[in-house]
Amino acid sequence: MAKDFSTREENYSKWYNDIVQRAGLAESSAVRGCMVIKPYGYAIWEKMQAALDRMFKDTGHSNAYFPIFIPKSFFSREAAHVEGFAKECAVVTHYRLKNAEDGSGIVVDETAKLEEELIVRPTSETIIWDTYRSWVQSYRDLPILVNQWANVVRWEMRTRMFLRTTEFLWQEGHTAHATEKEALEETHLILNLYADFAEKFMAVPVLKGTKSVNERFAGALETYCIEALMQDGKALQAGTSHFLGQNFARAFDVKFSSKEGKLEHVWATSWGVSTRLVGALIMAHSDDHGLVLPPKLAPIQVVIVPIYKNKEQYDLVCSKARALEEDLRMKGIAVKLDDRDSYKPGWKFNEYEFKGVPVRIAIGPRDVENGTVEIARRDTLEKEVYQVADLGNKVEHLLHAIQDNMYQKALAFREENTHKADTWREFKDIIENKGGFVWAHWDGSAETEQRIKEETKATIRLIPMEGQSEKGKCIYSGKPSSGRVVFAQAY
RNA sequence: CGGGGUGUAGCGCAGCCCGGUUAGCGCGCGUCGUUCGGGACGACGAGGUCGGAGGUUCGAAUCCUCUCACCCCGACCA
Numbered sequence: 261m262a263k264d265f266s267t268r269e270e271n272y273s274k275w276y277n278d279i280v281q282r283a284g285l286a287e288s289s290a291v292r293g294c295m296v297i298k299p300y301g302y303a304i305w306e307k308m309q310a311a312l313d314r315m316f317k318d319t320g321h322s323n324a325y326f327p328i329f330i331p332k333s334f335f336s337r338e339a340a341h342v343e344g345f346a347k348e349c350a351v352v353t354h355y356r357l358k359n360a361e362d363g364s365g366i367v368v369d370e371t372a373k374l375e376e377e378l379i380v381r382p383t384s385e386t387i388i389w390d391t392y393r394s395w396v397q398s399y400r401d402l403p404i405l406v407n408q409w410a411n412v413v414r415w416e417m418r419t420r421m422f423l424r425t426t427e428f429l430w431q432e433g434h435t436a437h438a439t440e441k442e443a444l445e446e447t448h449l450i451l452n453l454y455a456d457f458a459e460k461f462m463a464v465p466v467l468k469g470t471k472s473v474n475e476r477f478a479g480a481l482e483t484y485c486i487e488a489l490m491q492d493g494k495a496l497q498a499g500t501s502h503f504l505g506q507n508f509a510r511a512f513d514v515k516f517s518s519k520e521g522k523l524e525h526v527w528a529t530s531w532g533v534s535t536r537l538v539g540a541l542i543m544a545h546s547d548d549h550g551l552v553l554p555p556k557l558a559p560i561q562v563v564i565v566p567i568y569k570n571k572e573q574y575d576l577v578c579s580k581a582r583a584l585e586e587d588l589r590m591k592g593i594a595v596k597l598d599d600r601d602s603y604k605p606g607w608k609f610n611e612y613e614f615k616g617v618p619v620r621i622a623i624g625p626r627d628v629e630n631g632t633v634e635i636a637r638r639d640t641l642e643k644e645v646y647q648v649a650d651l652g653n654k655v656e657h658l659l660h661a662i663q664d665n666m667y668q669k670a671l672a673f674r675e676e677n678t679h680k681a682d683t684w685r686e687f688k689d690i691i692e693n694k695g696g697f698v699w700a701h702w703d704g705s706a707e708t709e710q711r712i713k714e715e716t717k718a719t720i721r722l723i724p725m726e727g728q729s730e731k732g733k734c735i736y737s738g739k740p741s742s743g744r745v746v747f748a749q750a751y
Numbered sequence: 752c753g754g755g756g757u758g759u760a761g762c763g764c765a766g767c768c769c770g771g772u773u774a775g776c777g778c779g780c781g782u783c784g785u786u787c788g789g790g791a792c793g794a795c796g797a798g799g800u801c802g803g804a805g806g807u808u809c810g811a812a813u814c815c816u817c818u819c820a821c822c823c824c825g826a827c828c829a
Binding site: 273288292347348383412414415416417418423424428430496497498499500532533534535536537567568569570573603604605606607608609610611613622624625626627634751 | 752786787788789790791820821822823824825826827828829
């Protein structure tokens with residue numbers, strides 16, 4: 261990594277925005293805090309969707325769709341949800357417009373006021389559980405394993421492309437189970453699925469764990485999460501899986517008759533990941549030359565750039581290039597031949613580097629003569645001349661190698677930026693000067709957590725899943741602790 | 752909602768403090784020619800109600816008042 265992020269805030273932020281714009285991923289829109297996801301950015305999201313959707317279906321889930329509008333009263337049903345849930349929501353109060361009498365344009369028709377306001381969903385637990393009530397009578401109706409791909413709106417104070425926008429795209433799973441055990445298993449299944457996706461597809465290593473009470477989802481008994489480390493040393497919550505207990509079933513009166521003939525409330529989970537993952541991808545892998553995409557999520561895995569001086573050479577080189585393109589396509593590789601005459605090779609090289617295309621093949625008259633091509637890999641920027649024979653297999657291997665290398669690189673970065681702190685002074689020093697994950701002892705109190713946040717901006721990203729039992733003293737209060745938790749400044 | 756900043760060509764900016772020809776520069780865009788193995792070069796050309804409203808003045812991008820929008824930093828959060 262060539263970038264120096266010692267003055268983290270501004271530089272990194274600028275660098276990030278530059279990549280989003282220059283790679284053609286997104287741009288800010290006319291609407292405050294919303295973004296336009298451009299075709300290339302959306303193509304990455306589609307690749308993510310496809311992979312996740314397959315994983316959901318392979319584990320028995322189905323897709324469904326619920327309304328974007330939720331009656332305001334639904335939000336009052338679950339006490340903790342009401343208490344803890346952000347109130348920054350878009351509210352629909354009227355249903356008609358009219359021409360202004362003074363001819364100044366269109367105004368809201370005040371006579372068309374809704375009896376009950378509708379909330380543009382910030383998340384769908386309430387409307388879904390209201391619906392599930394009628395879906396569940398008996399244990400035979402369970403489990404319900406439903407996911408929806410949707411947009412949600414949260415009127416955030418401060419926004420950032422992909423990481424936090426007013427409207428964002430996501431997937432939210434909402435499941436109903438007969439037993440606590442089964443619901444917990446579902447929560448873990450999804451958490452592991454998310455972690456697999458992050459590591460195998462995004463090439464981003466993640467830590468798994470539970471949230472502290474402060475950071476827990478409003479209405480959940482337990483929130484499990486995956487956390488990734490970005491190149492500026494800040495943590496990013498990449499996915500959450502909530503164990504909701506029977507809270508929502510009670511609030512929305514969702515009951516079933518068990519095998520034993522008893523009437524019981526169902527057990528619930530909810531889980532989701534969003535277009536924030538695109539932001540994670542950018543921040544985890546990009547370099548000074550732009551975006552770097554892992555082959556498994558790259559809309560274009562291989563680009564072929566022909567090099568030529570005149571019409572004859574163009575024809576010769578392109579016919580060769582087309583044959584290569586066909587070869588690679590047969591292998592199932594997403595390949596693009598950029599034979600546009602309106603841009604020069606050097607321009608194209610830079611263009612595809614911004615866009616993070618994993619492999620670039622250049623072919624010119626010299627290559628045609630020698631039966632070779634020049635292959636450049638985006639992750640290392642290395643160039644090498646290959647024989648054309650058996651190119652399909654070579655490229656296939658290369659794509660795997662790049663995917664693997666990107667993961668290893670990100671993992672090495674995380675290891676380098678993971679520290680242990682045993683004293684308050686040490687802790688503050690690491691958080692303020694180095695960044696990264698800090699494993700430290702904590703007394704388990706919300707109060708201490710809050711104090712630490714106020715003094716260092718660092719929060720508990722997660723309480724590690726696998727025991728990590730180690731006796732120690734809280735870095736802040738000095739009280740006894742039974743295991744380290746992971747702190748970091750976060751997005 | 753607090754604190755700071757910016758609005759001038761599609762994009763990035765200079766000019767403003769200290770008012771004065773026809774408002775500039777870089778990139779991009781168009782035409783033509785030479786080029787084409789790492790963002791080519793030359794010539795010519797198109798493109799602006801200087802965010803908006805009001806005021807001061809012989810004269811406003813520049814000074815004053817109001818207003819709108821966006822960005823950054825906090826609080827909030829996937």
